[in-house]
Amino acid sequence: MSEQVTSTGYGVLRDPHVNRGSAFTEPERRARRLEGLLPPGMSTLELQIARVHAELAALDNDLQKYLLLSDLRGRNETLFFAVVMADPATFMPLVYTPTVGEACQKFDHIFRGARGMYLPITARGRIKELLGNWPQRDVRFIVVTDGERILGLGDQGVGGMGIPLGKLALYTACAGVPPQCCLPITLDVGTNNHDLQEDPLYLGLRQERVRGADYLAFIDEFVAAVEALYPKCCIQWEDFANINAVPILERFRDRICTYNDDIQGTAAVALAGIFGALRLSGGKLTDQRFLFLGGGSAATGIAELISEAMALEGLPLDQARARSQLFDINGLMVTSRPDLADFQKPFAIDHAPLSNFADAVKALRPTAIIGVSTVPKLFNQQVIEAMAAINERPIIFPYSNPTSRSECTAEEAYRWSDGRAIFASGSPFPPVELAGRTFVPGQGNNVYIFPAMGMAVYATEATRVTEDMFIVAAKAVAEQVTDDNLATGLIYPPQSAIFEASLHVAERIATCIFDKGLARVPRPDDIAAHIRAAAYRPVYPG
Numbered sequence: 132m133s134e135q136v137t138s139t140g141y142g143v144l145r146d147p148h149v150n151r152g153s154a155f156t157e158p159e160r161r162a163r164r165l166e167g168l169l170p171p172g173m174s175t176l177e178l179q180i181a182r183v184h185a186e187l188a189a190l191d192n193d194l195q196k197y198l199l200l201s202d203l204r205g206r207n208e209t210l211f212f213a214v215v216m217a218d219p220a221t222f223m224p225l226v227y228t229p230t231v232g233e234a235c236q237k238f239d240h241i242f243r244g245a246r247g248m249y250l251p252i253t254a255r256g257r258i259k260e261l262l263g264n265w266p267q268r269d270v271r272f273i274v275v276t277d278g279e280r281i282l283g284l285g286d287q288g289v290g291g292m293g294i295p296l297g298k299l300a301l302y303t304a305c306a307g308v309p310p311q312c313c314l315p316i317t318l319d320v321g322t323n324n325h326d327l328q329e330d331p332l333y334l335g336l337r338q339e340r341v342r343g344a345d346y347l348a349f350i351d352e353f354v355a356a357v358e359a360l361y362p363k364c365c366i367q368w369e370d371f372a373n374i375n376a377v378p379i380l381e382r383f384r385d386r387i388c389t390y391n392d393d394i395q396g397t398a399a400v401a402l403a404g405i406f407g408a409l410r411l412s413g414g415k416l417t418d419q420r421f422l423f424l425g426g427g428s429a430a431t432g433i434a435e436l437i438s439e440a441m442a443l444e445g446l447p448l449d450q451a452r453a454r455s456q457l458f459d460i461n462g463l464m465v466t467s468r469p470d471l472a473d474f475q476k477p478f479a480i481d482h483a484p485l486s487n488f489a490d491a492v493k494a495l496r497p498t499a500i501i502g503v504s505t506v507p508k509l510f511n512q513q514v515i516e517a518m519a520a521i522n523e524r525p526i527i528f529p530y531s532n533p534t535s536r537s538e539c540t541a542e543e544a545y546r547w548s549d550g551r552a553i554f555a556s557g558s559p560f561p562p563v564e565l566a567g568r569t570f571v572p573g574q575g576n577n578v579y580i581f582p583a584m585g586m587a588v589y590a591t592e593a594t595r596v597t598e599d600m601f602i603v604a605a606k607a608v609a610e611q612v613t614d615d616n617l618a619t620g621l622i623y624p625p626q627s628a629i630f631e632a633s634l635h636v637a638e639r640i641a642t643c644i645f646d647k648g649l650a651r652v653p654r655p656d657d658i659a660a661h662i663r664a665a666a667y668r669p670v671y672p673g
């Protein structure tokens with residue numbers, strides 16, 4: 132593909148979308164009037180990657196590495212993606228969980244410059260005007276947060292921006308969604324984090340969070356502005372508190388192309404993990420019993436999708452739902468509890484109240500426990516030993532992020548279950564050596580879903596994101612797990628191959644989109660080839 136010379140001179144080197152730095156060749160330097168603006172030596176993309184690796188190796192702290200990569204992205208987008216995509220297993224933990232959590236917490240102290248958009252509630256009535264300041268016209272994906280539930284780290288105010296930035300970087304790095312059509316957004320409605328409000332460096336609105344009708348009107352105005360400016364855009368809601376996440380999804384899911392990754396993406400990755408786990412344990416999905424630690428967006432989203440998958444295998448939906456129980460800060464969710472939200476009630480059971488999680492495990496005898504509580508260490512020795520006493524192959528998924536919030540470590544789960552646990556965690560853990568065996572923990576993270584969902588929606592110009600697309604995605608992830616992976620305990624495709632894995636998932640989702648008549652482009656003869664042709668590659672145009 133030959134590139135048109137549209138800009139020349141110093142501006143080229145300041146534009147990360149076109150800048151190639153030392154990789155500009157002599158003819159390119161002449162054509163773009165760059166001669167004299169760069170040292171005369173030339174580097175290939177490979178040499179530039181090696182230079183970045185050497186710089187990173189000299190840093191001993193992951194936040195510094197995050198900043199180096201973030202600055203690189205601001206200088207040379209192609210090189211940034213070439214670095215990350217060449218070795219996703221190494222770089223995902225730096226641009227995503229766990230490091231992105233620290234970047235959000237320290238956002239105001241490490242702020243570098245403009246990335247994405249900030250829409251404050253004080254600009255109500257002018258959101259379309261603000262959104263129109265974004266330089267790209269063909270925006271296809273917005274990842275938007277209001278910063279209230281950033282990973283398991285709570286309210287980070289505008290610092291939550293790290294999450295849309297990180298997630299959209301992975302849309303591209305893990306599935307090839309072109310970066311120029313991605314727009315990260317933070318809606319600033321205030322923060323209830325008083326440490327932030329009192330920090331002189333804080334960059335967001337210094338006010339309590341707006342709630343109720345004013346909040347909803349702001350969300351409505353935002354969605355209307357997106358629809359008006361970017362008619363092909365899919366909005367992904369990310370890291371909202373459940374009091375807003377659940378109603379927002381209900382309000383828009385049948386009206387626009389949208390999904391909530393914490394509810395639906397997480398559900399799909401959990402279902403994929405369960406399909407993988409069942410290949411190890413030999414059980415049937417409809418025979419499983421799930422106990423969730425946490426009863427919020429992620430827990431209820433996973434429980435509902437598992438129920439729908441069980442229903443597809445013939446179990447009536449109410450019986451399927453009865454196979455998932457939730458346990459939150461106030462204990463087991465039983466029907467007599469007066470504090471349950473409507474979205475939790477389908478999973479409440481008639482049972483005596485239980486306030487200790489290990490007691491709940493012993494009483495309910497789950498085959499799987501899934502941690503989405505935001506609280507570390509609650510899958511303690513007693514809990515895991517109880518699971519191992521009930522099950523030959525206990526399924527243990529501590530899904531809370533970042534690593535500091537994980538309900539247990541991989542090493543704890545394998546050790547306390549004598550190596551019998553089937554384990555996956557939201558943030559990555561290194562392999563574990565135990566009794567002469569090496570266990571490879573999987574990362575049960577919606578990163579196996581959202582980039583692929585993005586690629587499928589991008590390549591089909593889908594009008595809606597539906598529940599069955601997530602079941603298709605879960606199956607497509609699970610079917611790529613090999614017997615060799617399973618032999619080491621790994622129930623997800625290896626991260627080193629996440630790009631290929633995501634393209635496969637995208638192809639399956641795209642097929643579902645075409646089958647359901649939700650595409651705005653004609654059905655191609657070869658959907659896999661169509662997806663591949665649309666995928667971004669980090670190379671300098673010839």
Ligand SMILES: NC(=O)C1=CN([C@@H]2O[C@H](COP(=O)(O)OP(=O)(O)OC[C@H]3O[C@@H](n4cnc5c(N)ncnc54)[C@H](OP(=O)(O)O)[C@@H]3O)[C@@H](O)[C@H]2O)C=CC1
Nearest residue numbers: 282283373425426427428429459460504531532557576577
């Ligand atoms: N691996 C992955 O891909 C994903 C992981 N997650 C992780 O899941 C976690 C939860 O996310 P989400 O569901 O959206 O958040 P929510 O805030 O909606 O849910 C958290 C739930 O945990 C409960 N909880 C809090 N403290 C305790 C406790 N001590 N014991 C038991 N339950 C407790 C909360 O109860 P109450 O409301 O009463 O405080 C609430 O029900 C986060 O850490 C997030 O990072 C989320 C999405 C994807």
Ligand SMILES: CC(=O)C(=O)O
Nearest residue numbers: 282370393532576577
């Ligand atoms: C992974 C993710 O979406 C979360 O922890 O919120």
Ligand SMILES: [Mg+2]
Nearest residue numbers: 282369370393
């Ligand atoms: Mg999230």
